[in-house]
Structure formats: structure tokens, C-alpha cells
Amino acid sequence: MGRTDRVMNDWVLARVKRFDQRSLAVLASTAGAVVLPIFPVVFPSMVKQGLMVWLLVIWAYSAFSMVVTVVAGHLTDRQFVVLGAGGMLGVAGSAFVLADPGTSHAVLVLLAAIPALAAMHSRPSIVVGFVVIALVLAVAVSAAVAPSWPEFAVATGSTAMAVTIPTVLVAALRRSLMNLVARLEAIGDTDPLTGVLNRRGVEAHLHVLLDGAALGDRGLGAAIVDIDFFKTVNDRFGHSTGDRVLVDVAEAVRAAAPDDSVVARVGGEEFLLLALVEDERDISRTAESIRERVARDTDVTVSVGAVYADVRAMAMDGLSTSECPSRDLIDRLSHSADRHLYAAKQGGRDRVGSGSLGTIEWRPGQISRSRHRAWRSEQTRVA
Structure with a gap:
């Protein structure tokens, strides 16, 4: 392939990427409608x-729709509904x-x-609306042009x-693809x-929790x-036993974890x-419940380091830690909890250490909740 061909292909691909699938389909259909008259x-x-003029008006509208689609690239729901x-x-x-x-x-x-x-x-309400409109128009036009009742019915x-x-x-195909994408995202976020x-999966869900904390005070x-x-378990009984302990x-x-945690x-x-x-006592009680549940239901014990952070909602025009990478915030929380975990280990293990991190300022509503919902759905299905 020559340089000219590669440049042309790159140009075409760049133009095509301006459109989503729906807009491309609208563009193709309006292009066909422009030719048919x-x-x-x-x-x-x-x-x-005496009705040729109305056909020309329809042709002009098809051309107008094609131009609007070309200019817009990605049609909004409102633009799509009107066109x-x-x-x-x-x-x-x-x-x-x-x-x-x-x-x-x-x-x-x-x-x-x-x-x-x-x-x-489009949203389901838009789809249903268009189906109803199509059926009404089909009945109206068929009643006007069909020469007999049998032909009208057909x-x-x-x-x-x-x-x-x-x-x-x-x-149905769209729903299947969306479910598949959600499942793949959930699998990619999950420890097998x-x-x-x-750790990768925590990042998206952290934003959802911070939104809930900021909006719910x-x-x-x-x-x-x-x-x-745990190293002793692996050394004495082997990694297979260690894996079973991890699962348990x-x-x-x-x-023992709270709902929506x-x-x-x-x-x-x-x-x-x-x-x-x-508050801090709440997370300390949760940590203690986890420690007791592990001791009761498994053959090992755990030490827990817990930390509480106050979350304050920021105004939309303010600067906040929501503009920092999620990984940095997770590291802050983990490092603070680790210090209390170390204290629990030093105190004899099988115990809880807790403290406070301070205040996190957060701007709610920054991240989509789709991955969180997909993960929740996957957890429910597995359970």
C-alpha cells in the first residue's frame, strides 16, 4: 500500500470515527432516501x-437530515427523535x-x-414510541391507499x-451485547x-462509595x-490448602461486611x-465483626487495621481530591489502615486496630455507576 493510499485510509477512518453506530445508520438511510425520489x-x-411538490418537500427534508447528521457526528437522543x-x-x-x-x-x-x-x-421509551408511531402511520396510509379491505389487512x-x-x-442483540460487556468488565475486576x-476493580467502586458518602452525609x-x-499454613500444608483458606x-x-460495601x-x-x-466506632465495630466471623468460620485468625475518613461534598466549581487518580486515594486509605494493622500485629494478632484519616473532599457524580451495578449483579448471581 502506497503512502497516498495510507493517507486516504487514515482520513476515511478519522471521519468514520466521528459517528456512532446509530448516526452512521441514519446517514446511510437518509442517503438512500435522497436518491429514491x-x-x-x-x-x-x-x-x-398534483402531489409532486410534496414529494420534493420530503426529498428536501431527507437532504436536510443527512446534512444535520454529517455536521453533528454523534446525534443526541433529542436530535434523533426529531429527525x-x-x-x-x-x-x-x-x-x-x-x-x-x-x-x-x-x-x-x-x-x-x-x-x-x-x-x-436509544432509551426503551424512544424505541417503543417509534414503534407505536410506525404502526399508526402504517394503518393510516394503508387505509388511504388500499383498494379493498383484504388488501388493507395484508x-x-x-x-x-x-x-x-x-x-x-x-x-435483543443490543441487550445481549451489553450483558456480555458487563460480564467481561465484572470478570476483569474480580480475583479469580x-x-x-x-485491586483494579476497587477503583471504579470507590467512586460510587464516595458519591454515596458525600451525598448522604x-x-x-x-x-x-x-x-x-499465613506463610506457616502454606509451608506446613501446601499451597492448595492455602488457597482454600483464602477462599474461606x-x-x-x-x-460480615455491611450491605453495599x-x-x-x-x-x-x-x-x-x-x-x-x-464514624470511627462504626468501622471499628465492622472490623471486629469480620475478625470474629473469620475466627468462627475458618481455621485461621486475622488481624484488622481500620480507618475512618470524613467525606465532604464539594461544589461543582471547586477543586477536590476527585481530580486525583483513584489509585492515589486507595493508597492513602490502605497505608493509613496498614499502620493500624501493624499495631494490631504487634499487640499479639487476632485483634483490631483503628483510627481516623481526616477529611476527603469529593465532587459527587463524576463516575458512571455501570461497572458497580454489573459487579453487584455478578456477586448476586454467584451467591
Whole structure:
């Protein structure tokens, strides 16, 4: 491939990337709609007498929609609704002005395009709205152009099937792809041995907890849970036994953790708990519950270092630690909890050490909650 070809390919790819899938489909459909009216212009007998001007108006609207899509690149839902509704009226109008009922019915089937395009990227309410509009227009135009009741019934039924079946298929495919992406994200965020989050997975969920703390006037609690004498378990009984211990401890920590908290494996035998709490005593009680649950349900004990951080919501125009990487904030929480964990170890193990980190200033609403919901769904499914 020559340099000129590579430059041309790069140029084309750069232009295509401006559009999402829905906008590209709108662009393709409007481009086709711009070409179709050529035939009635060349063969005027195809159009009912005196109605050619309306066909030209529809053509102009199709050209306008194509230009708007090219300029916008990514159509918003509002832009798509306006252009889509106008396009459906254009399809119905084109079917109405054509003289031959068979040709009208063939054009009327094009009403299926807009609901199917909506199913690619739009909210369910928009998809349902377009399906209803398409069916209403199909009935109205078929009643106007069909020469008999049997032909009206056939035209209406076939158009209804043409509208609903592709829309349902596209919507089902989109849902399957979204579920697959959510599952892959959840798997990528999860420790394969214990089923709790890994360190990468904690970052997205930390933002959700900070949002909840800032908006709910609560604090954030963090606890590092470390298995006592874990190296001895591996040395005496082997790594298979050590793996079973890790799984048992993870289940005990998760069982003792508060609702909507986050549990992650962040080291060989260390687990991190993040939870919304009221104060330092609250996270200390949670840490103590975890210590007792592990001692009761497993063959090992754990030492826990817990820390409380007050979370304050920032104004939208303020600067906050939300502009710092999540990893830095997790490190702050972990290092502070580690100091209290060390004190617990020095005090004899199988105990809890706790303290306060100070204040975290946070600007709520910065991060999407989709990964958090996907992980929650995966945890529920596994449980």
C-alpha cells in the first residue's frame, strides 16, 4: 500500500470515527432516501396528480437530515427523535403520494428503519414510541391507499411485522451485547480465586462509595484484613490448602461486611474492605465483626487495621481530591489502615486496630455507576 493510499485510509477512518453506530445508520438511510425520489421525477406518472411538490418537500427534508447528521457526528437522543419522526412522516407521505398501491406498500415497509435504528442506541421509551408511531402511520396510509379491505389487512399486517420483528431483534442483540460487556468488565475486576474484587476493580467502586458518602452525609471506612501466620499454613500444608483458606476467609469477610460495601483481595493474604459508615466506632465495630466471623468460620485468625475518613461534598466549581487518580486515594486509605494493622500485629494478632484519616473532599457524580451495578449483579448471581 502506497503512502497516498495510507493517507486516504487514515482520513476515511478519522471521519468514520466521528459517528456512532446509530448516526452512521441514519446517514446511510437518509442517503438512500435522497436518491429514491429520482425515479418519480423521471417518471411523473408514479405520483398522484398534483402531489409532486410534496414529494420534493420530503426529498428536501431527507437532504436536510443527512446534512444535520454529517455536521453533528454523534446525534443526541433529542436530535434523533426529531429527525426520526420527520423521516417517518416522510416515508408515510411518500407512500401516500404514489399512484400504485403496490409501490406504496413497498415504500411503507421503510417505516421499519427508524424503530430499528432507535433500538441500536436509544432509551426503551424512544424505541417503543417509534414503534407505536410506525404502526399508526402504517394503518393510516394503508387505509388511504388500499383498494379493498383484504388488501388493507395484508398491507397493515405485513408492515406491522416488518416494523416489530427487526426492532425486537436489534433490541435483543443490543441487550445481549451489553450483558456480555458487563460480564467481561465484572470478570476483569474480580480475583479469580476468591471471587471478590481485585485491586483494579476497587477503583471504579470507590467512586460510587464516595458519591454515596458525600451525598448522604456519611463517612468512608476502610479496613485491611490480614491472615495471621499465613506463610506457616502454606509451608506446613501446601499451597492448595492455602488457597482454600483464602477462599474461606474471603467468604467470611464478605458475609460480615455491611450491605453495599466493597471487598477486594489486594495482596497475597490481604483483603481490603470499603464501606459507608457513620464514624470511627462504626468501622471499628465492622472490623471486629469480620475478625470474629473469620475466627468462627475458618481455621485461621486475622488481624484488622481500620480507618475512618470524613467525606465532604464539594461544589461543582471547586477543586477536590476527585481530580486525583483513584489509585492515589486507595493508597492513602490502605497505608493509613496498614499502620493500624501493624499495631494490631504487634499487640499479639487476632485483634483490631483503628483510627481516623481526616477529611476527603469529593465532587459527587463524576463516575458512571455501570461497572458497580454489573459487579453487584455478578456477586448476586454467584451467591
